[in-house]
Amino acid sequence: MDIDATIAKITENxxxxxxxxxxxxxxxxxxxxxxxxxEPSGKIHLGHALTIKRMKALQDAGFKIKIFVANLHAYLNGKGTLKELQKTADYNIKCFKALGLSDDTEFIMGSDRITMEYMEKVFKAATLTTIQRSQRSMAQVSRGETHNVAESLYPIMQVIDMDDLNVDVAVGGMEQRKIHMLAREILPKLGYKAPVCIHIPLIHGTDGSDKMSSSKGNFIAIDDSPKDIKNKINKSFCPTGVVEDNPVLEMAHYYIFDEHEKMLIERPEKFGGNLELTEEELLDVYSNENLHPMDLKNSVSKYLIEKFAPAREYMETH
Incomplete structure (x- = not known):
């Protein structure tokens, strides 16, 4: 194994x-x-898919992949009843499989892991954590603004999940960072190994907000129809000449230029004709206002519709 090449593959984006x-x-x-x-809490969107891409890279590097469906954590976070969350969990697992994880991926339901041994570990970890530290860990994860006991229990349970599943590497979005750091601090004190932590950037919502979220409705789901993808991208925040925090350009970065050296921009001859651009060239052309937002949106839509065609087909046939 070429360690450096494998590291580069795992840590891409x-x-x-x-x-x-x-x-x-x-x-x-x-x-x-x-x-x-x-958490089983809604549609699986481009943000989730970015994380699954890293799990696939880890799988290719020889890792056993465990997807933890945190239904109890979602319950503590006010995402619904356990019965409602089970229905969402079944749909989410189907989506993860549609994104191409191999058949030996293990899907684990959080409520199936609760034992006296597990709870004893939770209680021990709780004695090493202040309420303030636990709540700070939840800052970007918590659904509500009011602080309750459940909010303090959530990160402690997640820390113990990592030991309970014998995890070597923990992957999550940047909103998980404080919980992961809590794990790296507490687990060794309990005599357990601390996991390596890989953090995935949060992608912007279609409305330009900091985070794509099913609860905010600013997402593109992996099983959206071609019509829905096109409509959502057409309505996306994409100011003329602005490349920073531009969700449409971000989609191109993560979901077009990850596989294509150049991107084809199709447009009528009267507006300059087609362009075939590297990512650097695209950013330059767009920042200089030599590419209209709708031409960019139309092209990104076409690529995304094609990109997620296998996922849509899987969802329709399974």
């Missing part, structure tokens, strides 16, 4: 890895486990 040297050591193991936890 990540926000940070804590720590790379530890990841190199983990890669030498014959058996290694990478985990990510998702």
């Amino acid at each position: 990540t926000a940070e890895v804590i720590e790379v040297e530890e990841l190199k050591e983990v890669l030498q193991k014959d058996e290694k486990i990478a985990y990510v936890g998702f």
Whole structure:
């Protein structure tokens, strides 16, 4: 195994890895486990798909992948009743499979892991954590603004989940960072190993807000119809000449230029004709206002519709 090449593949389009040297050591193991936890709370969108891409890269590097469906955590976070969350969980698992994870991926329901041994670990971890630290860990995860006991319990349970699943690498969005850092601090104090943490950037919502979210309605789902994808992108925030925090250009970065060296922009001859651009050239052309937002949107829509065609087909046939 070429360690450096494998590290580059795993860490592509990540926000940070804590720590790379530890990841190199983990890669030498014959058996290694990478985990990510998702609350079953709505549609699976481009933000989730970005994380699954990293899980697939870890799978290719020889990791056993465990997808933790955090139904109890979602319940603590006010996302619905356990019965409602089970229905959403079934749909979410189907979506994750549609994104191409291999058949040996293990899907684990949080409520199935609750044992006396697990709860004893939770209680021990709770004695090492202040309420304030626990609540700070939830700052970007919590659904509501009011603080309750459930909000303090959530990150402690997540920390113990990592040990309970024998995790070598924990993957999550940047909103999970404080919980992951809590795990790296507490688990060694309990005599358990601390996981390597890989953090995925949060992609902007179609409305230009900081985070794509099903609860905000500013998302593109992996099983959206071609018509819905086109309509959502047409309505997306995409100011003329602005490249920073532009969700349409962000989609191109993560979901077009990840596989294509150049992107084809199709437009009528009267508006300059077709363009075939590298990402650097696209940013330059757009920032200089030599490309209309609708021409960009039309092209990104076409690529995304094609990109997620296999996922749509899977969802329709399974």
